[in-house]
Amino acid sequence: MKKNIRNFCIIAHIDHGKSTLADRMLQLTGTISERDMRNQALDNMELEQERGITIKSHAVTMNYTAADGEEYILNLIDTPGHVDFTYEVSRSIAACEGAVLVVDASQGIEAQTLSNLYLAMEQDLEIIPVINKIDLPAAQPENVAHQVIDLLGCDDSDVVFTSAKTGEGVNELLEKIISLIPHPKGDSDKPLQALIFDSMYDQFRGVIAYIRIVNGAINTKDKIKMFNQDSVFDVEEIGILKMERVKKERLLTGEVGYLITGTKNVSDIKVGDTVTLSKDTAVKPLPGYQDIKPMVYSGVFPVDTEDYDSLKDSLEKLKLNDSSLTYTPESSTALGFGFRVGYLGLLHMEIIHERLEREYNMSVINTFPNVTYHIYLSGGEMETINNPKELDMGRNIEKIEEPFIKAQIITLTEHIGAVMKLSLERRGVYVSTDYLDETRVVLKYTFPLSEVIFDFFDRLKSVSRGYASFDYEISGYEATQMVRLDILLNGEKVDALAAIIHKDKAYHYGEKICKKLKDIIPRQMFDCAIQAAIGSRVIARTTVKALRKDVLAKCYGGDISRKRKLLEKQKKGKKKMKQIGSIELPQEAFLALLKVDE
Amino acid sequence: MQNFGCLFFSKVIIFVSSMKFSHIYIHFPFCLSKCPYCDFYSVSGLNKDAFSDYISRLISEIGLYRGMTSNKVKSLYFGGGTPSLLTSEEIEKIMQMFSFDEDAEITVEVNPATADEDKLKAFFKTGINRISLGVQSFINRDLRVLGRKHSAEDVYRTFRILRSAGYDNISIDLMIAVPGQTPASIIYNAMETALLDPEHVSVYILTYYEETLFYKMLESGRIAKTDDDVECEYFDLMSEILCRKGYHRYEVSNFSKSGMNSQHNLNVWNFGNYLGFGPSAYSCKSGIRKKNPDELVEYLRNIDEGRIHNFRPSGENSAETKKDFIMLGMRKTEGVDVREYKKTFGTSIYDDYGGKIKELILKGLITADDRFLKVRENRMNILNSILCEII
Numbered sequence: 001m002k003k004n005i006r007n008f009c010i011i012a013h014i015d016h017g018k019s020t021l022a023d024r025m026l027q028l029t030g031t032i033s034e035r036d037m038r039n040q041a042l043d044n045m046e047l048e049q050e051r052g053i054t055i056k057s058h059a060v061t062m063n064y065t066a067a068d069g070e071e072y073i074l075n076l077i078d079t080p081g082h083v084d085f086t087y088e089v090s091r092s093i094a095a096c097e098g099a100v101l102v103v104d105a106s107q108g109i110e111a112q113t114l115s116n117l118y119l120a121m122e123q124d125l126e127i128i129p130v131i132n133k134i135d136l137p138a139a140q141p142e143n144v145a146h147q148v149i150d151l152l153g154c155d156d157s158d159v160v161f162t163s164a165k166t167g168e169g170v171n172e173l174l175e176k177i178i179s180l181i182p183h184p185k186g187d188s189d190k191p192l193q194a195l196i197f198d199s200m201y202d203q204f205r206g207v208i209a210y211i212r213i214v215n216g217a218i219n220t221k222d223k224i225k226m227f228n229q230d231s232v233f234d235v236e237e238i239g240i241l242k243m244e245r246v247k248k249e250r251l252l253t254g255e256v257g258y259l260i261t262g263t264k265n266v267s268d269i270k271v272g273d274t275v276t277l278s279k280d281t282a283v284k285p286l287p288g289y290q291d292i293k294p295m296v297y298s299g300v301f302p303v304d305t306e307d308y309d310s311l312k313d314s315l316e317k318l319k320l321n322d323s324s325l326t327y328t329p330e331s332s333t334a335l336g337f338g339f340r341v342g343y344l345g346l347l348h349m350e351i352i353h354e355r356l357e358r359e360y361n362m363s364v365i366n367t368f369p370n371v372t373y374h375i376y377l378s379g380g381e382m383e384t385i386n387n388p389k390e391l392d393m394g395r396n397i398e399k400i401e402e403p404f405i406k407a408q409i410i411t412l413t414e415h416i417g418a419v420m421k422l423s424l425e426r427r428g429v430y431v432s433t434d435y436l437d438e439t440r441v442v443l444k445y446t447f448p449l450s451e452v453i454f455d456f457f458d459r460l461k462s463v464s465r466g467y468a469s470f471d472y473e474i475s476g477y478e479a480t481q482m483v484r485l486d487i488l489l490n491g492e493k494v495d496a497l498a499a500i501i502h503k504d505k506a507y508h509y510g511e512k513i514c515k516k517l518k519d520i521i522p523r524q525m526f527d528c529a530i531q532a533a534i535g536s537r538v539i540a541r542t543t544v545k546a547l548r549k550d551v552l553a554k555c556y557g558g559d560i561s562r563k564r565k566l567l568e569k570q571k572k573g574k575k576k577m578k579q580i581g582s583i584e585l586p587q588e589a590f591l592a593l594l595k596v597d598e
Numbered sequence: 599m600q601n602f603g604c605l606f607f608s609k610v611i612i613f614v615s616s617m618k619f620s621h622i623y624i625h626f627p628f629c630l631s632k633c634p635y636c637d638f639y640s641v642s643g644l645n646k647d648a649f650s651d652y653i654s655r656l657i658s659e660i661g662l663y664r665g666m667t668s669n670k671v672k673s674l675y676f677g678g679g680t681p682s683l684l685t686s687e688e689i690e691k692i693m694q695m696f697s698f699d700e701d702a703e704i705t706v707e708v709n710p711a712t713a714d715e716d717k718l719k720a721f722f723k724t725g726i727n728r729i730s731l732g733v734q735s736f737i738n739r740d741l742r743v744l745g746r747k748h749s750a751e752d753v754y755r756t757f758r759i760l761r762s763a764g765y766d767n768i769s770i771d772l773m774i775a776v777p778g779q780t781p782a783s784i785i786y787n788a789m790e791t792a793l794l795d796p797e798h799v800s801v802y803i804l805t806y807y808e809e810t811l812f813y814k815m816l817e818s819g820r821i822a823k824t825d826d827d828v829e830c831e832y833f834d835l836m837s838e839i840l841c842r843k844g845y846h847r848y849e850v851s852n853f854s855k856s857g858m859n860s861q862h863n864l865n866v867w868n869f870g871n872y873l874g875f876g877p878s879a880y881s882c883k884s885g886i887r888k889k890n891p892d893e894l895v896e897y898l899r900n901i902d903e904g905r906i907h908n909f910r911p912s913g914e915n916s917a918e919t920k921k922d923f924i925m926l927g928m929r930k931t932e933g934v935d936v937r938e939y940k941k942t943f944g945t946s947i948y949d950d951y952g953g954k955i956k957e958l959i960l961k962g963l964i965t966a967d968d969r970f971l972k973v974r975e976n977r978m979n980i981l982n983s984i985l986c987e988i989i
């Protein structure tokens with residue numbers, strides 16, 4: 001049985017054709033009919049389609065009769081395509097024996113491809129290189145094939161050329177998958193060990209886990225437990241994933257499917273955890289489980305303070321199908337009650353905010369995101385902070401550490417100078433250069449995470465005319481010279497505008513932020529002094545001059561009601577602003593910090 | 599009056615018994631041509647026949663309300679539009695519909711482009727005793743920019759005629775921040791005004807009202823609006839010169855020689871009652887307003903059908919009425935009359951808005967005593983912001 005199973009994933013840079021290729025496979029294997037064919041069948045979340053990024057991975061089982069006349073089960077496990085979700089990618093990869101590496105014949109290898117490829121290689125997956133989009137006039141299949149061969153050290157004959165668009169080469173690819181990717185190993189006599197490689201939340205069924213049976217088998221009605229969880233669950237339903245869920249009585253070693261226990265709590269079912277039986281328990285979990293830690297934090301406050309409760313509800317609901325989301329209550333003198341929310345990365349942050357707005361109709365104010373810092377006090381103890389206002393510069397701080405990343409940037413050789421300049425601005429430390437071919441290089445750097453989470457990618461795209469790609473992994477904490485920068489309005493500190501920033505950048509940043517705020521803060525009845533300060537030392541200042549003219553020239557027997565309505569409208573506009581001392585601060589002010597470089 | 603339903607009639611009777619109007623506004627919705635900055639309801643390019651047609655309806659409208667007007671009308675105001683297009687006979691006919699208090703203030707807005715000597719003299723004879731002259735500027739370039747149909751020379755001539763006709767209460771309208779104006783333009787206009795020595799001056803900063811040609815031109819970048827700060831400087835400059843020349847600023851945009859405030863407009867700012875005739879005219883009774891149809895055609899039809907709009911409580915509650923009282927009162931430099939407020943609403947303004955008032959006093963924006971609550975003179979330019987804090 002298991003000798004006819006092939007578990008694989010597709011690794012590709014965004015837009016290189018992963019979804020299209022998956023669609024073709026679904027069609028060729030008859031998993032999906034022409035008529036039901038919806039483009040990009042694997043992406044079914046609205047947000048994902050707009051972004052063209054597969055945010056949450058899914059899996060699909062295909063039946064395929066190969067040239068050798070035998071029937072095979074192909075399990076395609078989708079992987080999220082963004083660096084914020086590296087851990088989830090690694091779990092999906094861990095559920096496979098092989099990976100199809102898709103490279104666009106007109107683009108070549110990108111950084112994203114590299115980092116996922118490294119993940120797959122670490123897990124000893126069999127890699128099948130595919131050069132896609134060979135139908136494009138601009139395609140350079142030979143050239144790109146060489147890059148790939150160099151990289152993988154594989155044979156010419158291993159490379160498959162496809163056009164996911166026309167379907168050319170896709171059959172050949174399916175045959176290669178069967179002949180090259182090993183069937184699952186595992187021991188069906190051993191106690192159950194199943195890897196949870198993904199999960200989703202269904203409002204009717206609760207949490208649905210996607211699992212790969214590594215050893216043993218799972219049956220409906222089994223009593224199971226998760227290794228990282230004490231409670232015992234009943235198996236309510238198991239099955240495999242076609243275009244819909246298909247119920248099964250049991251799942252065997254090597255198979256991929258879903259598991260429903262009826263739990264409504266996403267934190268019961270954690271990606272990377274191991275499922276085993278509650279009686280015949282496996283001795284140890286599968287390797288590689290990690291509690292995912294948020295990398296980026298920001299304050300999220302309701303625009304209208306009355307909406308605190310509904311914000312809380314919304315976050316709770318979001319958390320139900322996104323276990324990587326964390327939040328704790330936070331209060332700010334400027335913004336009232338809200339939450340400190342932790343995200344996997346900046347994209348994750350944007351997604352959360354968009355979902356809050358779109359799905360839950362919340363209007364929220366977001367504060368400047370920051371990473372988690374380690375503060376070492378002279379007494380020796382270490383504190384973790386993820387909110388600038390918790391950094392008390394007055395204490396005896398031995399050192400402050402911030403997270404660093406190892407990054408690879410792939411760019412055209414002609415843009416190396418510009419990319420290096422940008423990297424330097426972002427406190428990047430150069431590591432190495434590797435040529436992919438005559439025109440493209442991989443630059444390796446280390447960066448403080450805080451320098452890349454905001455707008456680094458956009459800047460990189462613009463200095464490289466859109467060609468450069470970028471990927472990273474967290475490498476650890478290192479000590480740097482960080483300071484807390486406060487913003488004061490008429491002498492009053494605005495906690496929600498504080499930032500932690502490198503000492504050498506503080507002046508420049510302080511000046512910019514003051515200027516930016518000056519543009520954003522509307523003129524009011526009094527002068528408003530904007531200051532940036534480190535501790536008690538003011539490093540930059542500007543003033544928003546008092547409003548001089550705000551009066552209706554004429555008001556006679558005519559339209560008095562209309563005039564009053566005008567006033568009421570004006571008043572409403574003011575209400576939307578946050579009152580800080582005597583100053584009214586528009587919501588954009590809190591986002592302004594994100595855009596100081598513009 | 600027979601053609602009205604009984605229902606309506608009964609209402610009128612209740613109404614009549616309660617009070618009578620002694621301040622009257624009459625709208626004349628015709629102009630020589632439409633000025634590109636003006637958002638008043640007015641029609642241009644109509645002929646004399648249309649005027650007399652209009653007058654006859656206007657007279658029937660006044661007739662409908664005959665029982666409601668006081669027999670000692672204190673102010674009558676012919677506004678527009680361009681009421682100086684009317685003949686003295688027409689003015690007379692309208693005035694005959696009312697009986698006046700002996701000190702009544704009877705004003706006509708006069709456009710210098712329409713002023714002929716005989717007419718202005720005849721107006722005076724009918725009892726018109728106050729003129730509001732639409733000067734705007736003494737600089738021909740400004741007048742051209744504003745699309746006015748008169749020149750600076752017309753202004754001097756008209757003013758001379760008015761004085762020789764016997765008018766001793768003349769108001770001049772000035773426009774500042776006309777595109778192209780400089781501080782010198784402001785000083786020149788202020789000095790020329792002072793030389794003519796009118797009893798009253800209204801100074802308006804050019805406003806770009808939506809739906810005017812100027813607004814569109816501004817949107818499309820064909821004219822440049824004067825910067826807000828500069829507008830204020832111009833206004834302050836104008837105000838300073840006028841004050842030095844013996845005028846007193848008694849309202850946001852109005853200056854007068856001692857004792858020469860506009861009685862008609864003061865009544866509005868004092869939250870008084872008034873009755874308006876003509877299309878788009880407003881009336882106000884105890885804070886409840888009603889408005890005639892904007893469109894001339896609809897207005898005329900209403901009159902023909904004998905339909906009048908009554909003062910129905912329009913869902914406005916007393917909180918809103920209080921806001922209006924404050925919004926209007928604060929426009930005056932003397933401020934809101936605290937005792938009048940109490941008399942009108944039965945509650946003290948300090949009980950209703952005490953907290954906000956205190957804050958604003960502490961911020962140095964307003965002053966208050968048991969007589970008046972007022973905006974500090976140097977803060978009048980941000981009246982709206984202040985009002986937003988209170989109401």
Ligand SMILES: Nc1nc2c(ncn2[C@@H]2O[C@H](COP(=O)(O)OP(=O)(O)O)[C@@H](O)[C@H]2O)c(=O)[nH]1
Nearest residue numbers: 013014015016017018019020132133163164165
């Ligand atoms: N011409 C051509 N276009 C392709 C091919 N494969 C994918 N595309 C197009 O490339 C774009 C990105 O493909 P998609 O499958 O969404 O990429 P993904 O982001 O990797 O999932 C889409 O517009 C596809 O229609 C191909 O083989 N040839």
Ligand code: SF4
Nearest residue numbers: 629632633636678679
């Ligand atoms: S003359 Fe007066 S009312 Fe008529 S359009 Fe010009 S500004 Fe408006």
